[in-house]
Amino acid sequence: MQIALPFSFRDRRPGRVLPGFGLTGGFTLFYLCLIVLIPLSAIFLNTFTMSWEGFVKAATSDRVMASYRLTFGAALLAAALNVVFGTLVAWVLERYDFAGKKLIDALVDLPFALPTAVAGIALTALYAPNGWIGSQLEPLGLKVAFTPLGVIVAMTFIGLPFVVRTVQPVLQEADREFEEAAASLGANRLQVFLRVILPAILPALLTGFALAFARASGEYGSVIFIAGNMPMVSEITPLLIVTQLEQYDYAGATAIAMVMLLTAFAVLLAINLLQAWTRRRSLAPEA
Amino acid sequence: MSSSTTALPALRPVAGRLDQAPSALAEPRWVRRLLITIALAFLALFLFMPLAAVFAEALRKGWDAYLAAIVEPDALSAIRLTLLTAAIAVPLNLVFGVCAAWFIAKFEFRCKSLLITLIDLPFSVSPVISGLIFVLLFGAHGWLGPWLQEHDIRILFAVPGIVLATVFVTFPFIARELIPLMQSQGTEEEEAAVVLGASGWQTFRHVTLPNIKWGLLYGVILCNARAMGEFGAVSVVSGHIRGETNTMPLHVEILYNEYNFAAAFAVASLLALLALATLALKSYIEWRDGQAALPQLRQES
Numbered sequence: 052m053q054i055a056l057p058f059s060f061r062d063r064r065p066g067r068v069l070p071g072f073g074l075t076g077g078f079t080l081f082y083l084c085l086i087v088l089i090p091l092s093a094i095f096l097n098t099f100t101m102s103w104e105g106f107v108k109a110a111t112s113d114r115v116m117a118s119y120r121l122t123f124g125a126a127l128l129a130a131a132l133n134v135v136f137g138t139l140v141a142w143v144l145e146r147y148d149f150a151g152k153k154l155i156d157a158l159v160d161l162p163f164a165l166p167t168a169v170a171g172i173a174l175t176a177l178y179a180p181n182g183w184i185g186s187q188l189e190p191l192g193l194k195v196a197f198t199p200l201g202v203i204v205a206m207t208f209i210g211l212p213f214v215v216r217t218v219q220p221v222l223q224e225a226d227r228e229f230e231e232a233a234a235s236l237g238a239n240r241l242q243v244f245l246r247v248i249l250p251a252i253l254p255a256l257l258t259g260f261a262l263a264f265a266r267a268s269g270e271y272g273s274v275i276f277i278a279g280n281m282p283m284v285s286e287i288t289p290l291l292i293v294t295q296l297e298q299y300d301y302a303g304a305t306a307i308a309m310v311m312l313l314t315a316f317a318v319l320l321a322i323n324l325l326q327a328w329t330r331r332r333s334l335a336p337e338a
Numbered sequence: 339m340s341s342s343t344t345a346l347p348a349l350r351p352v353a354g355r356l357d358q359a360p361s362a363l364a365e366p367r368w369v370r371r372l373l374i375t376i377a378l379a380f381l382a383l384f385l386f387m388p389l390a391a392v393f394a395e396a397l398r399k400g401w402d403a404y405l406a407a408i409v410e411p412d413a414l415s416a417i418r419l420t421l422l423t424a425a426i427a428v429p430l431n432l433v434f435g436v437c438a439a440w441f442i443a444k445f446e447f448r449c450k451s452l453l454i455t456l457i458d459l460p461f462s463v464s465p466v467i468s469g470l471i472f473v474l475l476f477g478a479h480g481w482l483g484p485w486l487q488e489h490d491i492r493i494l495f496a497v498p499g500i501v502l503a504t505v506f507v508t509f510p511f512i513a514r515e516l517i518p519l520m521q522s523q524g525t526e527e528e529e530a531a532v533v534l535g536a537s538g539w540q541t542f543r544h545v546t547l548p549n550i551k552w553g554l555l556y557g558v559i560l561c562n563a564r565a566m567g568e569f570g571a572v573s574v575v576s577g578h579i580r581g582e583t584n585t586m587p588l589h590v591e592i593l594y595n596e597y598n599f600a601a602a603f604a605v606a607s608l609l610a611l612l613a614l615a616t617l618a619l620k621s622y623i624e625w626r627d628g629q630a631a632l633p634q635l636r637q638e639s
Contacts, residue, residue: 078434082434090475093471140381157618160620161617164613168609176395177391269462271466315464316462323455
């Protein structure tokens with residue numbers, strides 16, 4: 052009877068043997084509402100107090116549209132760069148051996164750990180015309196710092212770990228028997244990569260791309276130092292929000308923030324769908 | 339003799355296949371070298387050189403200038419404020435993270451995945467917007483602004499606003515480490531403890547905590563790194579009052595905009611050292627706990 056007790060409990064009311072349902076649940080919801088939901092709802096409620104014309108005017112003026120083009124365009128390019136080089140880095144770290152591999156593997160997470168302002172001034176010092184890299188590019192007629200190119204560089208830095216860290220575990224767990232089978236059937240190494248490995252890592256690649264894009268489009272600290280912040284040319288959307296706030300244009304700032312939030316939520320939804328797709332694929336028998 | 343000559347040709351293809359077997363699954367040596375070189379060159383351009391530049395620029399004017407920039411009163415006050423902010427934000431989010439993980443991992447209820455998505459929400463919000471929401475709430479034209487002014491309570495452009503914004507951006511860190519970890523561990527050990535007569539607190543203290551301590555520490559160091567390094571959100575709510583509402587990243591920005599580069603990089607180098615210490619601790623925990631047990635870092639903003 053003593054043995055049967057926990058089983059009968061678990062069958063009838065799963066999980067409720069443990070104490071703390073009300074306490075932890077209550078605190079979790081209270082704290083979530085207090086810190087996240089109520090403050091975030093301020094953006095939505097403030098937007099609803101604006102007229103539709105006012106919202107459209109504030110969110111789609113020429114200067115704002117130029118900043119969307121720069122922010123989302125540069126974030127797309129940076130995420131694409133990270134897909135190519137992130138996959139390469141993940142591949143090299145997972146499949147090859149070389150000196151200092153463990154150290155480099157640990158340093159890949161640096162953009163997560165390094166404060167964005169520090170990354171911003173370091174990249175600017177590096178890519179400015181008198182910097183280590185900028186001075187090499189100057190004779191080639193290539194200006195990076197204080198141009199839209201600098202925005203892409205900063206966004207590439209900030210998104211670098213996402214693709215590496217999503218692709219790496221997939222490469223690690225990939226069943227190499229499929230590669231062996233393809234090779235034994237006469238495929239060369241490039242064909243094996245394109246036909247066997249790439250399809251296997253594709254969901255992870257897309258997830259990494261979306262994460263890097265989401266992070267880059269909202270990024271502020273590392274971009275503003277290197278961007279030069281010229282209105283219409285190299286001014287990113289988050290900076291425009293700050294500028295509107297400094298001019299006490301709360302409505303303008305809120306309208307732009309609303310557009311950015313909706314974009315971020317759309318990307319979040321895409322990531323969740325991608326991950327559901329990945330899970331279904333891994334459960335389904337190999338096609 | 340005839341037997342040995344017949345045996346040889348039979349052996350050769352076998353030996354040949356053994357040589358070929360690895361090469362069919364691995365790239366030629368020159369391809370491997372090339373890929374490693376390109377990957378390292380990319381990492382050097384985007385990771386190692388920026389890191390090296392922080393320390394090179396910080397020491398450009400020598401050790402004396404470096405130390406002077408760090409012990410200067412405004413810098414010290416920025417360091418104090420950063421430590422204070424992290425000392426409030428990290429424990430708050432630690433308590434929340436443990437509660438949320440216990441609630442989600444130990445009980446069954448509806449809308450669980452929605453709750454997890456909502457907990458992750460601050461990661462997908464731009465740092466600037468994280469600051470903006472507190473301006474909309476507590477600013478002079480905000481919802482609570484007039485009431486706060488009447489009662490002479492300062493939140494915006496003061497320490498409470500900085501702490502609130504930091505709590506918001508670091509909100510998910512510890513919870514998202516603990517939730518998958520505690521979900522994978524199930525509820526059997528805790529149920530056994532409760533059935534044997536342990537109280538809820540005893541069960542947590544003696545059964546759950548030893549199981550999650552490395553995941554907990556992992557979450558705490560990542561949360562701490564972000565709390566100390568947050569720039570965008572804090573910059574919007576701080577008001578940039580030197581010596582009062584400047585955290586270390588904001589102090590770096592002010593020095594940099596004043597063209598005081600050596601001092602800016604000196605303070606920045608302290609933050610870079612914090613980042614390196616965070617990575618070292620993180621690698622140690624992963625090594626200690628076995629890499630498979632911990633989920634990879636995912637979405638952070």
